Amino acid sequence: MRVLVADDDPLARRLLEVTLTRSGYEVLAVADGVEAWDVLHGQDSPTLALLDWMMPGLTGVDVCRKVREATPRGPIYLIVVTSKGQTEDVVNALRTGADDYITKPFEIEELRARLAVGERLVTLQQQLADRVRALEEALAHVQQLQGLIPICAWCGQVRSDGNYWEQVESYLAKRSGLQFTHAICPPCRVKASAPLRRDAGVET
């Protein structure tokens, strides 16, 4: 999974870049808040981000706010890295759009655990979004079959949306994905074979 690291301190940035790469993450590191926003706002942006609170340009909390105000491109998990330990600061960060925070200086194991939580949530959100999309597509098909469908009382054809008359099976196949195989039911078989049997002199 890709993770954005935004920190203006070269040591902290390098530490995160190396340790997270060793943990299997694909790390993209930037040095200020404006660059962080550019990355998160761009195409194919990472789904996890570690944003230092105090950065030039935009703070980590500013970046969180901008991400949440923008049109969502998909799930994203934002962790603010802060040396501010005050409850009101933490509450402010979480209310602004951060999903979690970690206080500097932190233990790398704690950071890995918090990133794992973010990874789980992002994966779940992606799975949920995929499921919703599949359900919406299925629902769209069902909606097309709703309502009154005119059917010819004589030949059994139905009238489609474009005022064309067609066989019931082709009408349903187009709207529901149903597939039909063709067979002859017993009454029809008797009816259809009667002339042949008569011609062959076989009693019915």
Add this chain to the structure above:
Amino acid sequence: MNDDRSVAPDGSPIQLDVALRRVDGDAEFLGELVRTFQDDLPERLHTLREAILRRDQTETARSAHSLKGSLGVLAAERARTLAQELETLAGTGRFDDVARVWATLEQEMVRLTAFFTSPDWKKRPR
């Protein structure tokens, strides 16, 4: 001021066990971080000193904050605590106190630099 809880038990300016834990025990990588820190340090201290002399609250707080972050990575707890104090004092504009803390921080930075200059600093008892 050695009664400070932020001083390592062996009196060294960093808590080596903590610093190594932060890099998953990779002493070579810790050495790389220290070299980066040492290379940038003169310029960072110069910026901070100038800001204090100008009584520039914003720049003093910003520079102290940045230094604090790096010192935290290296587990230089005493220096980090001093940088944090400097940041807080700069925010309130109390520059007489800023000057006092800066003097102590400068001494601690000399001690820290000397420590890292020693070739066997990574082998010190933990």
